[in-house]
Amino acid sequence: MDRYSVFVPRLLPEAEDFVAGLRSCPGCGQAMAVRIIAKAMANAGRFPYGATAVDPHAGGLPYENWPLFDGKTLEPAPAISKQNKIIAAAGESSALQQGLEMLSVVRRDKTALVYFCLFNESGVERHAGQKKDCPMPDAPAGILARFRHMKDCLARARAVKPAYFATACPAYPFDLIEKTAAALACGGPAFIGVLCPCPTGCLYDAAVSIAAGKSAVEAGLFPLYELRQGRCKKSIDAGPVPVGAYVQLQPALPKPGAKEMTELESFAGQNLQECPFQDN
Amino acid sequence: MKGSIFVDKANKLSVKAGPQSRLRAAAGGMTCPAGETGFAWREKRPAWDLQRCFKCGMCWLACPDSAIAPDGQGYYASLDSRCKGCGICATVCLNDAITMAPEQAPPVKGKRGSKVA
Numbered sequence: 378m379d380r381y382s383v384f385v386p387r388l389l390p391e392a393e394d395f396v397a398g399l400r401s402c403p404g405c406g407q408a409m410a411v412r413i414i415a416k417a418m419a420n421a422g423r424f425p426y427g428a429t430a431v432d433p434h435a436g437g438l439p440y441e442n443w444p445l446f447d448g449k450t451l452e453p454a455p456a457i458s459k460q461n462k463i464i465a466a467a468g469e470s471s472a473l474q475q476g477l478e479m480l481s482v483v484r485r486d487k488t489a490l491v492y493f494c495l496f497n498e499s500g501v502e503r504h505a506g507q508k509k510d511c512p513m514p515d516a517p518a519g520i521l522a523r524f525r526h527m528k529d530c531l532a533r534a535r536a537v538k539p540a541y542f543a544t545a546c547p548a549y550p551f552d553l554i555e556k557t558a559a560a561l562a563c564g565g566p567a568f569i570g571v572l573c574p575c576p577t578g579c580l581y582d583a584a585v586s587i588a589a590g591k592s593a594v595e596a597g598l599f600p601l602y603e604l605r606q607g608r609c610k611k612s613i614d615a616g617p618v619p620v621g622a623y624v625q626l627q628p629a630l631p632k633p634g635a636k637e638m639t640e641l642e643s644f645a646g647q648n649l650q651e652c653p654f655q656d657n
Numbered sequence: 658m659k660g661s662i663f664v665d666k667a668n669k670l671s672v673k674a675g676p677q678s679r680l681r682a683a684a685g686g687m688t689c690p691a692g693e694t695g696f697a698w699r700e701k702r703p704a705w706d707l708q709r710c711f712k713c714g715m716c717w718l719a720c721p722d723s724a725i726a727p728d729g730q731g732y733y734a735s736l737d738s739r740c741k742g743c744g745i746c747a748t749v750c751l752n753d754a755i756t757m758a759p760e761q762a763p764p765v766k767g768k769r770g771s772k773v774a
Contacts, residue, residue, distance in 0.1 A: 383751055386714030393723045401721065403743035409721035416718075550718055576743075584744030584757075587719065 385551060389416050401434050404583025406573035406590060407495050408434050409547040411466060414493060414571075417557035424466050431466050431495070466493040473530060481537050484566045491560045491567045494534065496599075498589070499578025531570050532651075535604065540565030543603035543612075546572045548590030552612050556603060563605070572599045581627050592623040597645030602652050609652055620645055699742040701757040703735050709754035716746035716755060 395412040411424075411434055424431070463483065467476050476492055483490040535542055541563040545553040553571070560567035572593060574586040581589060593599050595618035602611050620641045624633060633641060703716075703725075710732055717725045717733050724739035725746060735746075747755040 383711075383713045383715070386718040387712070389714075389718065391727065393726075395723055403741040404745055405721050409719065409745075412721060412723060413718070582744070583741075584748045586743070586745055587748055 389554075390419050394418075395434070402577040402583070404574075404576040404586040405434075406498065406547055406575060406586055407431070407468075409586075410493075410495060410545075410553065410571045410573050413547055413550050413553050414466070414557050417554040418464070418561065424464050431468075463488065463490045464493075465490065466495065468495050468497060477533060477537060480534070480539060480566050480568060484537065484539065487565070489564055489566070491557075491569070492539075494530070494568065494570045496530070496570055496572050497578060498573060498575040498593070534568045534570065537566075537568070539568045541567035541603070541605050543568075544570045544572070544599065544601050545612075546574075546590045546594050546599065546601060548574070548587045548594065549601065549613060552601060556612075559603070559605070579627050585626055589623070589626050592618055592626060596620045596623045597649050598623060598641075600648050600652055611652070615645075615649060699740065699760050701742040701744060702737075702740060702760050703742075703744075703746050703755050704758040705732065705734065706754045706756070707732055709752050711752060711754075713751055715749045715751060719745050719749045721745065 394415040395408075401408040411431055465476065465479065467473075473494070476494060480490060480492050531544065541560050543556040543560065545556050547553060556569055560569055572590060574590040574593075576583045576586050576589075579589070594601055594613055595615055597615040598620065600611070600615045601613045602609055604610075620638065624638070624641075712731045712733070714727075714733065717727065721743070722739050722741055724736050724741070725733050726736060728734050742757070742760065744757050747757050
């Protein structure tokens with residue numbers, strides 16, 4: 378990231394492929410991520426498969442964003458496998474199982490697929506990525522629900538062994554652009570997990586969206602790295618920011634106690650230990 | 658053959674929005690069905706200080722609604738029909754050139770068109 382200057386955004390294409398968004402909340406991290414990914418693709422492709430989480434951003438009739446989305450649901454055997462590149466984007470909820478199955482099938486067929494999994498920050502809605510003791514949506518457990526009650530979806534995606542695996546966050550747009558370009562160039566199945574800040578779900582101000590994403594990454598709750606050809610490379614330094622900085626950005630949620638803060642810190646440390654950084 | 662209810666609704670909305678909006682919808686663009694006057698529920702809107710702006714484009718990149726576009730001189734401005742007033746552009750501005758100004762409240766009218774205090 379150091380080699381970028383402040384004028385790099387002007388090098389990106391000015392064409393707006395992602396022109397919808399009237400149905401997303403103010404400060405939506407998912408809309409931000411999809412727009413940055415669309416700019417990184419630079420007319421290299423579209424989203425033939427955009428399901429669940431990206432549906433609201435396609436807009437409503439008759440103003441839907443058809444040039445970018447096709448609105449197909451994820452399927453285990455892609456019907457367009459003869460194409461050179463398949464780009465799919467979906468959330469971590471009901472589409473998670475289909476997405477991972479799709480990823481494993483195209484790996485067997487040696488088809489190039491770039492799969493963007495949009496991780497919502499709030500994570501309080503009922504879906505397939507949660508454990509059985511997760512609270513119901515009308516009684517969220519607060520900030521700990523995102524980390525205590527979630528399955529390790531990234532580990533499940535790593536188990537598929539894609540050719541390129543990375544985690545990203547729209548709070549670091551240049552990092553997301555770099556990883557999207559690398560996924561498009563790898564020539565095989567690629568998985569990018571994107572942490573999307575959610576001001577509505579976490580009840581903080583929309584302007585804090587980027588700061589929340591940065592603090593989650595730098596505190597180690599969602600470390601950014603890329604895994605390519607067996608080498609794990611750290612993208613953003615994590616650890617200098619304490620977990621409490623992330624908790625302070627979310628004032629409306631129940632404050633975790635000392636025991637829960639210890640649990641959050643151990644979760645962040647465990648995240649960093651599970652990533653075998655080899656090349657920094 | 659009669660079209661589906663969604664097609665009929667789309668046609669009605671397109672007719673209501675006018676031919677220009679129909680063209681934009683066909684080209685993939687998006688316009689507010691209520692017109693170009695902006696959102697009535699928006700509380701704040703970005704205002705640029707052109708003396709502090711050095712045209713880096715970070716606000717344009719970070720906007721989640723594609724509501725910021727460059728003008729002819731290289732500066733950036735917001736599109737009222739898309740901006741939701743989230744304030745992310747003011748947060749990411751490197752030189753504090755953007756401030757969030759309060760939106761002017763639309764005139765409230767009574768049942769017979771008289772203004773209500």
